[in-house]
Amino acid sequence: xxxxxxxxxxxxxxxxxxxxxxxxxxxxxxxxxxxxxxxxxxxxxxxxxxxxxxxxxxxxxxxxxxxxxxxxxxxxxxxxxxxxxxxxxxxxxxxxxxxxxxxxxxxxxxxxxxxxxxxxxxxxxxxxxxxxxxxxxxxxxxxxxxxxxxxxxxxxxxxxxxxxxxxxxxxxxxxxxxxxxxxxxxxxxxxxxxxxxxxxxxxxxxxxxxxxxxxxxxxxxxxxxxxxxxxxxxxxxxxxxxxxxxxxxxxxxxxxxxxxxxxxxxxxxxxxxxxxxxxxxxxxxxxxxxxxxxxxxxxxxxxxxxxxxxxxxxxxxxxxxxxxxxxxxxxxxxxxxxxxxxxxxxxxxxxxxxxxxxxxxxxxxxxxxxxxxxxxxxxxxxxxxxxxxxxxxxxxxxxxxxxxxxxxxxxxxxxxxxxxxxxxxxxxxxxxxxxxxxxxxxxxxxxxxxxxxxxxxxxxxxxxxxxxxxxxxxxxxxxxxxxxxxxxxxxxxxxxxxxxxxxxxxxxxxxxxxxxxxxxxxxxxxxxxxxxxxxxxxxxxxxxxxxxxxxxxxxxxxxxxxxxxxxxxxxxxxxxxxxxxxxxxxxxxxxxxxxxxxxxxxxxxxxxxxxxxxxxxxxxxxxxxxxxxxxxxxxxxxxxxxx
Numbered sequence: 169x170x171x172x173x174x175x176x177x178x179x180x181x182x183x184x185x186x187x188x189x190x191x192x193x194x195x196x197x198x199x200x201x202x203x204x205x206x207x208x209x210x211x212x213x214x215x216x217x218x219x220x221x222x223x224x225x226x227x228x229x230x231x232x233x234x235x236x237x238x239x240x241x242x243x244x245x246x247x248x249x250x251x252x253x254x255x256x257x258x259x260x261x262x263x264x265x266x267x268x269x270x271x272x273x274x275x276x277x278x279x280x281x282x283x284x285x286x287x288x289x290x291x292x293x294x295x296x297x298x299x300x301x302x303x304x305x306x307x308x309x310x311x312x313x314x315x316x317x318x319x320x321x322x323x324x325x326x327x328x329x330x331x332x333x334x335x336x337x338x339x340x341x342x343x344x345x346x347x348x349x350x351x352x353x354x355x356x357x358x359x360x361x362x363x364x365x366x367x368x369x370x371x372x373x374x375x376x377x378x379x380x381x382x383x384x385x386x387x388x389x390x391x392x393x394x395x396x397x398x399x400x401x402x403x404x405x406x407x408x409x410x411x412x413x414x415x416x417x418x419x420x421x422x423x424x425x426x427x428x429x430x431x432x433x434x435x436x437x438x439x440x441x442x443x444x445x446x447x448x449x450x451x452x453x454x455x456x457x458x459x460x461x462x463x464x465x466x467x468x469x470x471x472x473x474x475x476x477x478x479x480x481x482x483x484x485x486x487x488x489x490x491x492x493x494x495x496x497x498x499x500x501x502x503x504x505x506x507x508x509x510x511x512x513x514x515x516x517x518x519x520x521x522x523x524x525x526x527x528x529x530x531x532x533x534x535x536x537x538x539x540x541x542x543x544x545x546x547x548x549x550x551x552x553x554x555x556x557x558x559x560x561x562x563x564x565x566x567x568x569x570x571x572x573x574x575x576x577x578x579x580x581x582x583x584x585x586x587x588x589x590x591x592x593x594x595x596x597x598x599x600x601x602x603x604x605x606x607x608x609x610x611x612x613x614x615x616x617x618x619x620x621x622x623x624x625x626x627x628x629x630x631x632x633x634x635x636x637x638x639x640x641x642x643x644x645x646x647x648x649x650x651x652x653x654x655x656x657x658x659x660x661x662x663x664x665x666x667x668x669x670x671x672x673x674x675x676x677x678x679x680x681x682x683x684x685x686x687x688x689x690x691x692x693x694x695x696x697x698x699x700x701x702x703x704x705x706x707x708x709x710x711x712x713x714x715x716x717x718x719x720x721x722x723x724x725x726x727x728x729x730x731x732x733x734x735x736x737x738x739x740x741x742x743x744x745x746x747x748x749x750x751x752x753x754x755x756x757x758x759x760x761x762x763x764x765x766x767x768x769x770x771x772x773x774x775x776x777x778x779x780x781x782x783x784x785x786x787x788x789x790x791x792x793x794x795x796x797x798x799x800x801x802x803x804x805x806x807x808x809x810x811x
Contacts, residue, residue: 204392207271210296211304215326219365226381227261260455269471287317289423292392296324299333302341305664321358329364395469403427403488406495410539416475430465438485438494447476503557504598508581511552515716520778521577526552565763579774585643596670604637606661613656621645622674648767683729685722687715691735699752707757718789
């Protein structure tokens with residue numbers, strides 16, 4: 169007994185001094201009774217990641233003097249820059265004798281695939297709702313997925329410290345939402361915790377004294393059931409996430425549904441077509457805090473990482489049986505938009521990035537589909553062109569931004585919705601349910617814009633000095649709408665949307681009411697030329713920038729494209745000196761980020777994305793060839809009857 173205690177102390181001391189890397193442990197086989205698997209779900213910006221931070225800090229995971237950065241779960245550069253969660257991530261903490269596995273999920277609708285696939289791993293969810301905004305579009309989506317999976321919910325009314333907070337009113341709306349989503353009687357009997365994740369406090373009742381997060385810890389332990397497992401003696405795990413190690417290869421993550429697994433054990437990977445691939449467990453990972461700890465074995469109920477296969481995919485089953493059937497995989501909602509990725513064929517191709525060929529782009533796109541199940545890539549008849557389908561333009565914009573930072577050059581088209589045909593051959597398009605809040609004085613322009621985009625108002629509600637609008641609108645009409653809405657409401661408008669259904673095609677929509685100012689020459693832009701051009705519209709470039717024929721250099725005030733020469737210089741004569749015209753005053757150019765640029769371009773234009781530049785250009789650079797090109801409307805159609 170003494171020697172065992174000494175060994176434990178020595179192991180702990182070595183861990184603190186990083187002498188054992190990675191640490192190897194043996195988990196007890198009956199650990200499932202002391203495990204809680206939960207996911208944090210919410211609408212974007214309702215405080216999920218901050219709440220996870222609080223739980224990890226107050227669980228004793230870190231030393232009292234240890235410096236830990238804010239939003240520690242958002243470890244991607246893009247997540248920190250945008251302030252949103254993009255990838256679902258695992259962590260764990262201990263509360264008493266209970267080991268809690270926790271998954272932080274994205275709140276933006278475009279990354280809903282991340283939410284759907286982790287529902288197979290968890291047994292309970294913590295639904296976080298803002299005490300001012302209440303349930304939003306993504307709240308409905310993530311809660312519906314959680315209830316369908318049979319997860320036990322805990323509701324956290326967050327941000328109770330905000331001005332105009334209405335926790336009790338929000339709780340009533342949450343209960344109504346549960347009823348709308350056909351929650352079971354057991355799910356309707358959910359516990360409620362009031363919290364301020366920013367201040368690190370939680371309460372069971374609003375009148376209670378706020379001290380720490382203990383009420384939420386106790387609710388998780390008391391109301392989240394132990395892992396749901398089967399009595400099957402065979403080891404089974406459904407792959408829900410993937411990672412890669414330079415030393416061990418591909419790592420698959422999921423919850424053990426039955427049986428147990430140990431390092432060195434022979435296992436099988438059951439593919440979607442039923443074929444079984446033999447492998448051998450080379451490593452098992454267990455979560456402790458934010459770290460992955462290597463263990464010798466694991467049993468039913470725990471969330472683990474596993475290595476032993478080179479080409480495992482999300483949705484496949486890993487088992488130790490040659491005969492046992494595969495676990496059912498719940499399919500994710502299908503993508504609704506399509507964008508084209510093309511090889512950069514412009515005059516500046518290859519001058520900025522290093523990965524510029526079709527082979528590079530193809531490998532990168534198909535590699536992304538291995539870990540992002542809501543993204544699909546199809547090759548086209550053209551070897552330099554790929555169709556990429558996704559949930560929304562932001563999802564693809566994040567992918568493009570990641571590729572830029574990796575050294576890629578790529579052309580990206582404007583998003584187009586994916587159409588379907590019903591049994592009678594009728595064309596159907598995706599319809600979104602839009603939730604919009606705008607100050608009352610800006611309601612007129614917003615309503616006019618919705619009407620122009622074929623929006624159908626379902627409900628309007630007054631709240632203080634704001635108007636809450638609920639509408640059904642074609643997904644085509646939402647492309648670029650957020651930017652217009654922010655301008656119309658002077659930044660005071662808030663919107664969210666959720667896929668509703670496929671409905672009858674609502675006809676042509678004008679993508680943009682303005683045209684483009686297109687360069688006719690190669691060279692360097694001059695202040696003299698831009699001074700003349702800015703009288704026709706808004707500039708997208710400044711003086712001294714390299715341009716080429718077919719590049720979009722500005723936005724025309726009229727609804728047609730206009731060829732311009734931004735490289736023109738002033739001719740010097742005996743009557744004109746070089747000093748004339750030095751008083752030129754140029755308006756600041758309209759600088760577009762990647763997402764805004766994708767929304768801004770027309771259907772016949774590309775965004776040229778390179779590591780250091782974003783340029784807008786015509787798909788066909790030659791002016792005469794553009795005039796000869798067909799102007800017919802083309803849509804992406806899926807030949808299937810919608811559900």
